[in-house]
Amino acid sequence: MKITKTNTSRRKFLKQVAAGATTATAASIIPSRAFSANKQLTIGMNIPMTGDLAPWGLPGYYGCEIIAKNINAAGGVTIGGETYDINIASYDHAYETDKAVQGMKKLVLEDDAKMVMMLGGSTVAAVLPWAMRKQVLTTTLLPSDITPDSKHLVATCESHPLYNVTGVEWLARNHPDAKTAVIVTNNDVEYGLQSTATYEAAFEVAGIEVVDTNLHGFDVTDFAPIVSSVLAKNPDIFCMATSFYVTPIMEQLYHQGFEGKVISCTLDYYHEIIAKTSEDFVNGTIFQFPDFDDPALAGVNFPDPAGFSADFLANHPNDWTAVAWEYPVILVNWIENAQAAGSVESVEVTEHMTGTEQNFVFGGGSWWGSQLWGLDNVLIGKWPVVRVDDGKARIQEYGDLAAWLDANNDVLIKHMKAHGLRTV
Amino acid sequence: MDLLIQTVVNGFIQSGFYALAAIGLVLVFGVMRVVNFAHGELVMIGAYTIWYAHAQNGVPYLFTVVLAILIVTAIGLLMERFLFRPMTDDPLGGLICSIGVLFILQVIATYVGGEGPSKQVPPPFEGTLIVFETVRIPYQRVFSIGVSIFALAVLWYFLTRTKLGWAVRAVSMDREAAALQGISTVRISMVAIGVGAAMAGLAGALMAPLTNINPHMGHNVIITAFIVTIVGGVGSLPGAVIASVLYALFHTFVTTYFSGTIATISGLLIMVLVLIVRPTGIMGHRVSE
Numbered sequence: 001m002k003i004t005k006t007n008t009s010r011r012k013f014l015k016q017v018a019a020g021a022t023t024a025t026a027a028s029i030i031p032s033r034a035f036s037a038n039k040q041l042t043i044g045m046n047i048p049m050t051g052d053l054a055p056w057g058l059p060g061y062y063g064c065e066i067i068a069k070n071i072n073a074a075g076g077v078t079i080g081g082e083t084y085d086i087n088i089a090s091y092d093h094a095y096e097t098d099k100a101v102q103g104m105k106k107l108v109l110e111d112d113a114k115m116v117m118m119l120g121g122s123t124v125a126a127v128l129p130w131a132m133r134k135q136v137l138t139t140t141l142l143p144s145d146i147t148p149d150s151k152h153l154v155a156t157c158e159s160h161p162l163y164n165v166t167g168v169e170w171l172a173r174n175h176p177d178a179k180t181a182v183i184v185t186n187n188d189v190e191y192g193l194q195s196t197a198t199y200e201a202a203f204e205v206a207g208i209e210v211v212d213t214n215l216h217g218f219d220v221t222d223f224a225p226i227v228s229s230v231l232a233k234n235p236d237i238f239c240m241a242t243s244f245y246v247t248p249i250m251e252q253l254y255h256q257g258f259e260g261k262v263i264s265c266t267l268d269y270y271h272e273i274i275a276k277t278s279e280d281f282v283n284g285t286i287f288q289f290p291d292f293d294d295p296a297l298a299g300v301n302f303p304d305p306a307g308f309s310a311d312f313l314a315n316h317p318n319d320w321t322a323v324a325w326e327y328p329v330i331l332v333n334w335i336e337n338a339q340a341a342g343s344v345e346s347v348e349v350t351e352h353m354t355g356t357e358q359n360f361v362f363g364g365g366s367w368w369g370s371q372l373w374g375l376d377n378v379l380i381g382k383w384p385v386v387r388v389d390d391g392k393a394r395i396q397e398y399g400d401l402a403a404w405l406d407a408n409n410d411v412l413i414k415h416m417k418a419h420g421l422r423t424v
Numbered sequence: 425m426d427l428l429i430q431t432v433v434n435g436f437i438q439s440g441f442y443a444l445a446a447i448g449l450v451l452v453f454g455v456m457r458v459v460n461f462a463h464g465e466l467v468m469i470g471a472y473t474i475w476y477a478h479a480q481n482g483v484p485y486l487f488t489v490v491l492a493i494l495i496v497t498a499i500g501l502l503m504e505r506f507l508f509r510p511m512t513d514d515p516l517g518g519l520i521c522s523i524g525v526l527f528i529l530q531v532i533a534t535y536v537g538g539e540g541p542s543k544q545v546p547p548p549f550e551g552t553l554i555v556f557e558t559v560r561i562p563y564q565r566v567f568s569i570g571v572s573i574f575a576l577a578v579l580w581y582f583l584t585r586t587k588l589g590w591a592v593r594a595v596s597m598d599r600e601a602a603a604l605q606g607i608s609t610v611r612i613s614m615v616a617i618g619v620g621a622a623m624a625g626l627a628g629a630l631m632a633p634l635t636n637i638n639p640h641m642g643h644n645v646i647i648t649a650f651i652v653t654i655v656g657g658v659g660s661l662p663g664a665v666i667a668s669v670l671y672a673l674f675h676t677f678v679t680t681y682f683s684g685t686i687a688t689i690s691g692l693l694i695m696v697l698v699l700i701v702r703p704t705g706i707m708g709h710r711v712s713e
Contacts, residue, residue, distance in 0.1 A: 052640065054539045187685060216684040219644050221635055224434040225679040232427040247544055248636060255552045255562040256430075268541065275546040276633075319540055 038076040041084035041344055043068075043331060044113030046103040046127070049092035052244070055268060056119055056141075057092075059312075059319045060327030064088045064117075066311050067328045070303070077335055080342040086331075089113055097126035108136050114344045115334050117327050120145050120160070121190035128153065137346040137353075139330050141323070144194050148374030148424070152350050155369075156379045157329040157361060158322075159401070160265075161195035161242060163383035165202040165408075166399025167263055167286050170385040171237065172206035178236035178261050180211045184226060184249060185241035187215035189421065195241035195265055197415040203239075204415075205408050211235055220245065227252035240264040247273050254281045262286070268321040270388060279391040287393075289322040290384045296395035301359045302329060329361045333379075366402055371409050372416070374424040380405065426558040431680045432673070437565045439672035440572030444627035445645050446652040446664045447579065448500075448620030454596035454659035455616035458508050458518035463649060464642025465529035466496050466621050470628020471637045472533050475543040478632075485548035489571075492629040493622045499529075500621025504614050526642070533639040542636035568630040575626055576665060579619065583661065592616055596659060651695045657708025666706055 045064065047057035068086035076083045089111040091103030100123035107113040108131075116131070118124050120142025128150055131138045135152050143155035143162070171178065181203050186192040196213060203210050211233045214226055227249065230238070238258060240246055242265040253262065254277035267273070267287040274282045290297060292309035302308070302325070312324055336359070338344050341352035358365040360381025369378035382398035405412070416423050445467055452460045473492035477483040483491070503525055511517035537543055549563040583589035594602040595612045603609050627645075635641065652671050656663030671691060678687035698705055 050534070050539045052638065055541045058539060214683065217688060219647075219688055220684050221631075221641075221644050221648075222434070222438055222676075224437075225431060225676045226684060228427060228430045228434060229680040245636065247542075248634070251562075251634075256560050257552070257554075269544070272544040272546075276544060321541070 036072070036076070036085050038072075038083045038085040040087045041077070041079070042087045042089050042107075042111050042113045043334070044104075044107030044111060044116035045088060045090040045327065046093055046100060046107055046116050046118050046123070047090065047327075048095040048119060048123075049090065051094040051096075053095040053119065055319075055321045056323050059316065059321045059324035060117070061088065061090050062316050062319060063308070063312060063324045063326075063328040064331050066308060067303075067331055071335075077339070079335075079338045079344050084344070086335075093123055095119070095121075095123060097122050100124075100126050101130065103127075104131055104136070104138075108134065114338075114346060115139065115349070117330055119323075120155075124153070135347050135350075137334075137350045139334075141326060142190060142194075143369060143378040144190070144373060144422070146369055146373045146375050146377050150375060150377070151354075152346065154350070154353065154377045154379070156333045156353070156358070157326045159368075159378050159380050159383075160191070161198040162378075162380065162405065162412075163288055163399070163401055164195060164198050164241070164265055165205070165404045166383045166401055167288055167385050168199065168202035168206050168208070169399055169404065170397060171261060171263055171286055172208060175261055178208065180209050180233070180235045181237035181239050181263075182212040182214070182230040182233055182235040183210060183239045183241050184214045184216070184230060186244060187217055191242045193419045193421060194416075197419045197421060198412065199239055199241050200418075201408065201412040201415040202404075204411055205404075208237065216245075218244070223248045223252045224256075227256055227258075231256055231258060235260060237261045237263060242266065247276065250282070250285075251276050254278065266322050267386075267388070267393070270393065271391075274391055282388050283390065285388045286396075287386050288383065289393075290386050290395050291320070291393045292325050294393070294395050296384075300363070301361050302332060333358070333361070362398055364400070364402060368402065368405060370424070371405075372413065372423055427680065429559050431676055433559050433561060434680070435673035435676035436669070437561070437569045438676055439669040440569045441627055441631055442648055442652050442672050443576060443665050443668035444572055444623050444630070446649040446656070446668055447576070447661060448622075448624045449646075449649045449653050450656070450659060450661055450664045451592070451596075451616045451620040451623075453653070454661075455592060455599075456504075456508055456512075456518070456613050457515050457599075458511070458522065459515070460503075460617075460620075461519060461522040461646065462503070462525040462529060462642075463522075463620075463624055464644070464646030465526050465533075466499060466624035466642075467628040467631070467645045468533060468637075468639065468642040469499060469529055470496050470625035471545075471632040471635070471641065472537060472543070472628075473625070474629050474632035475545050475637050476536060478548070479543070479545040489626070489629040493625040496625025496628070497618050497622045500617045500624075501614060503621075504617040508617070509610065509613065530639040530642075537637075537639070542638040545633040545637065547633040562634075564633050568634070571626070571630060575623065579623070579661075582619075588615060592619075648691075651691050654695050655698050655705055657705030660705065660707040660709075663705055663707030 049058045068088050072085045076085045093099035093103045104127040115137045117139045120140040124140045124145040138153045140155050141158040142160050212230050214230050250273045263286040292305040297305040337353040338349050341348045362382040364381030367376040368380045370376045380401045383401050384395045385397050386393050387396050413423050449463045470492040474488050477488040478485050507521040508518050547564040549567050551563050553561045591607045652667045656667030675687045
């Protein structure tokens with residue numbers, strides 16, 4: 001047998017393969033921004049990305065990634081004379097309080113996040129003691145999280161559920177014949193009861209009588225009896241104050257022959273509702289969250305809403321929910337304030353933010369909240385009233401939330417107290 | 425009056441789902457003495473099969489119903505062979521294994537369906553049946569209750585008119601005595617879990633177009649199945665069917681005339697009361713040592 005010696009030994013071959021694989025892997029996993037000359041500026045998202053509330057977390061992360069990608073592609077953002085690339089660091093707390101605390105500390109201490117965006121509710125309550133002590137600028141979509149002591153907690157986009165009054169106001173003005181309403185919603189304090197109280201206040205102000213309020217738990221698998229029960233009151237308006245079960249409820253309304261007006265806080269995945277009922281039935285439904293390809297969004301304080309929407313839907317065609325644009329709005333607002341403050345540090349940005357007039361995404365912009373929660377850290381402004389027309393969500397008008405609250409704050413507080421909710 | 429009639433109809437339709445979901449639990453416990461905590465997840469897998477095959481990939485609904493039954497039956501048989509059979513003499517071990525399967529099936533569903541919103545299946549049978557201009561029943565529900573009744577009738581025929589069915593009932597009544605008569609308890613265990621899983625798969629397939637589908641939907645199913653099983657009499661199939669109808673009517677009436685929360689609390693209270701006052705349930709019987 002002839003043995004031929006070659007220059008390639010097994011050890012050498014393995015070295016070459018390892019080096020090649022390492023290079024290829026590194027090239028594929030290291031983001032392009034790592035090669036940028038800009039500094040990294042990390043914004044944190046401590047949100048549910050798995051579990052039942054993932055639809056109110058994950059789409060927001062996708063949206064912020066788009067904003068960051070666009071900013072970085074344009075050369076970054078200049079704050080205080082320094083140019084930064086935006087890095088979105090996320091932590092999935094799955095809407096569990098212990099994980100939320102862990103996530104907050106990880107994002108601030110390890111990732112050096114300059115602001116942490118959160119959904120709200122019990123997870124925000126859990127992180128507040130630590131976050132406020134460390135003066136971390138934290139944002140929530142539920143302003144009822146705000147307390148007199150939560151100076152570094154702000155709600156700069158969604159003012160859930162206050163904006164719902166604009167939909168009722170529009171409905172009452174455009175359908176003066178609708179005089180009675182029923183409310184169906186989940187019975188939790190964070191979302192359901194807050195929204196129920198707000199809708200009850202809005203209906204009272206609009207001269208509409210609430211003939212039944214049905215608060216249900218999270219264990220409902222069949223909405224037929226609930227819908228039968230409230231429809232027996234012959235309401236002109238069916239209101240879903242804020243429900244995780246909009247689709248099955250709408251399905252029951254359709255099958256049980258409801259012909260009145262439907263108003264809802266959210267109507268996420270309304271195309272699925274149309275698929276389960278009919279376009280004719282869903283047409284006319286009023287809610288509060290626009291699609292971002294709506295022409296009526298031209299001129300709002302958000303970069304290229306239509307382009308953002310197209311980019312989002314191209315990459316995540318089935319994931320668009322209300323939060324898809326809300327976290328990005330918070331991010332854009334933070335950048336504006338950081339630039340104006342000339343600093344990326346939490347304390348400076350918070351002080352500038354809460355101490356100056358703000359441009360709310362849909363127009364207007366004033367700090368509110370001390371009347372209800374003890375601190376003016378809720379940014380309110382114009383809010384869109386959306387209706388489904390020809391199977392597509394379309395903005396009907398921008399309601400004036402600030403004006404309604406100025407005029408009717410007492411009514412709102414009365415209903416909040418009636419449901420045992422915290423007010424100052 | 426209209427509301428009363430509509431409520432009775434809503435209750436009867438719901439009872440079909442409850443019965444299908446509970447039967448499997450009763451069968452497995454009766455024959456194998458194992459509390460299968462993963463039973464709700466078998467229903468969930470049935471629903472996910474419909475979502476994935478029918479709603480996402482356009483496979484005809486009726487075909488996917490059969491597919492869901494086959495897939496869930498296969499999962500049930502695998503559970504019997506690799507988990508419950510080795511734990512024949514250890515009911516607690518079987519229970520713990522079933523909890524493990526519960527989590528595994530949830531993870532598989534999350535992997536297949538992804539995170540995000542609950543899955544929706546457009547109803548294959550559109551439209552609404554209107555009776556006497558007052559009672560309204562979606563055709564999808566008419567179909568579901570029809571299939572449920574048919575499936576329960578087939579099961580009743582199987583258990584009361586076939587030798588294999590007699591053997592299942594014999595093992596359920598007294599495993600040792602049945603074995604002494606030459607009945608293969610291993611084979612009967614496979615039949616029991618196969619039939620039970622098939623019923624769960626069918627329940628999931630029928631529920632899929634009517635409910636939110638998510639990896640955790642089995643949680644509510646198993647609680648209802650436990651209530652029905654205990655009220656009906658643990659191990660009693662006729663008891664499970666009777667309890668399903670009674671519980672569904674009770675729950676629907678309380679939800680309609682009071683609230684869903686009160687209905688759920690009342691249902692659990694009834695279960696506790698039955699355990700205290702009549703532990704054998706409606707149709708169960710006392711077994712002396």
